[in-house]
Amino acid sequence: MKKEKLFSGILAVAGFLAVSSLIISACHRFPVEFWVYGVVSSLLILLNILILLAWVAFGEWGLWIFVFLSSVLTLIVSLGTNTNITTMANTTLNGSNNTGMAMTYRVSTLNINIQIFIFFAVGLFVTIFKNGMVSYVLSIGRQIDTLEEEKNALVAEHSSIKGTNDALKEKVIRYAALKDVTGKLSSTLSLDSVATIVIDSVSELVERVDVSNLFLVDDEAHELALKAARGKEGTVSVKSKKGDIFDIWVLKQRQPLLVSDTDKDFRFNIDLIPQELRRDFKSVIAAPLISQKKVIGILRVESREPGAYVSDDLRLLATISDLAATALENAKLYHRIEELAITDGLTGLYCNRYFKERLDEDISKTVRLKQPLSLLMFDIDGFKGYNDKYGHIAGDIVLKSVGGLVKGSLGAGDLAARYGGEEFVVILPGKGTADAQRLAEVIRKKIETEKFILRQVETHVTISIGCTTMPGTSTVSKDDLIKSADAALYEAKKSGGNRVCLS
Known part of the structure; x- marks a missing residue:
């Protein structure tokens, strides 16, 4: 853009100087004839183009400087040609007495002088055009800015809506997965x-x-x-x-x-x-x-x-x-x-039915793993006397306390159950005779030393325990194992109670 302005400026200045020189030379060196007038008029018209070039190169101030210079040049030419034309016109009138030449003189003078008005008209037109174009361009610029702002707003809104939409899609996917979670959770207890x-x-x-x-x-x-x-x-x-x-x-x-x-x-x-x-x-x-x-x-x-x-x-x-x-x-x-x-409500131990189910499972497991399994069966010595002396409520207290003591003595994998009345059983998977007898003694002594307060009277109870063991090398049925433990219990009670007997 700078190169175009520089070129227009050089062309306008050089052109003005050249045109001025030609016009002044034509007016002073040649007699005013029609061909001279035509050349001068053409050169004056060319100044309009130079004015426009000056506007392009120097802006509005350059435009009006060239309008002023062109007007001064035209005025000088007009004054100079007016004398010559008058002389030529008078000569022509004396020779031919033709009024048509006088008319030509007036028209010619008018045509030369009107160039000044044309220059100013061009300047005004360009100025008005330029201001109008500036206003128009500014208006277009403002419209473009407004449209750009609206575009940016729409882009931002679109991005926001897209983000919201993507987030909603993600939520739908995630919450749809919750349906599967609900199904899985409801399928198990x-x-x-x-x-x-x-x-x-x-x-x-x-x-x-x-x-x-x-x-x-x-x-x-x-x-x-x-x-x-x-x-x-x-x-x-x-x-x-x-x-x-x-x-x-x-x-x-x-x-x-x-x-x-x-x-x-x-x-x-x-x-x-x-x-x-x-x-x-x-x-x-x-x-x-x-x-x-x-x-x-x-x-x-x-x-x-x-x-x-x-x-x-x-x-x-x-x-x-x-x-x-x-x-x-x-x-x-x-x-x-x-x-x-599967639990006895009074003692908190497993009931007889669950005991027999587990005993079947543990026997099968013992045979498969080739490990021993022991069974303890015991009851409370003289329990009927406690019921008769202190009442059934006191009897329930004893049963519940004994159940808690037994349960607290067992290890992982052991199982205690209330077999019926005051009788209890304990399954000891993986324990041989020695380990079973040792645990039986621990339970017996713990109960023997426990203090029971029945109707504000401190008392003690004892138990008799029968112990039997199934080696891992042979298979014994559930009923035979129970009968063996029961026989050992009978032997313990027969021997006076408060002892452990083996079968």
Whole structure:
């Protein structure tokens, strides 16, 4: 653009100088004849083009300078040619007496003088045109700016709508997956299965999960206990089995928790977490599992990256927590009902029916593994006398206490049951005669030394125990094993009671 202006400026200045020189030379060196007048008029018209070039090169001030110079030049030419034309016209009139030449003189003078008005007209036209074009261009520019703003607004709105649409699609997909979760949860009543489904679902549905934990409230200890945990690559070891400050906060506040950066959240002091229990995470979301207005657990997700979770993630976790709370409560209720069906209501030990089912299973397992199995059968010495002396309520107290003492003496895999009345049985898988006899003595002595307060009277009770063992090398039927233990019990009672006899 600068090159075009420079070229126009040089052309305008050089052209003006050349035209001026030609016009002045034509007026002073040649007599005014029609061909001279035609040349001068043509050169004056050419000045209009030079004026336009000056406008292009120098702008409005250049335009009006050239209009002024052109007008001055034209005025000089007009004054000079007017004398010559008058002389020529007078001569012509004297020679021919033709009034037509006088008319030519007036027209010629008028044509030359009118150039000044033409120059000014060109200047005014260009100025008006330029201002009009500027206004028009500015108006177009404003319209373009307005359209650009509207375009940007539409693009932004489109992006916002697209983002919202994508988010809605993601929500539909994630919440559609909840339907599958609900189906899985409703298909099982096993507490362990429900916990596995919940922890797996959280890890799959919530994005950017490094570790997910499920804590359940221990009703007896009144504290959290880790039920299940999962990392990116499956199971993960969590040192804090009872939860940390974040889980305790959710338990006490009974509301969901979102922490974007554990180092910056003023509500929590990480230093309160023991060094050996700390884990490498920055973002946490957790939701309480509430059933019947009672918190039964905590569902928690964490990430090593700060700002990993937003409110939508917390809402999704809260929804899964609601589903989990219902499923876990149903599983617990089913477990209680199942226990009631196989448990003696008074002693808390298993009932006779379940004892016989388990004995069949343990015998088959013992034969398969080629391990011994022992069976203890005992009853309370002189129990009828306690009932007669202190009443049946006192008898129930004795039965319940004995059941608790026996249950507390058993190891993992052992099973105690109330066989009937004041008789009890204990299955000891994997234990031979020596181990069974040793445990029987522990139970007998524990009960013998226990104090019973019956009607404000301190008393003691004793038991007689029969012990039998099935070696892993041979098969014994359930009924034969029970008969063998019963025979040993009969021998113990016959020998005076409060002792252990082997069959």
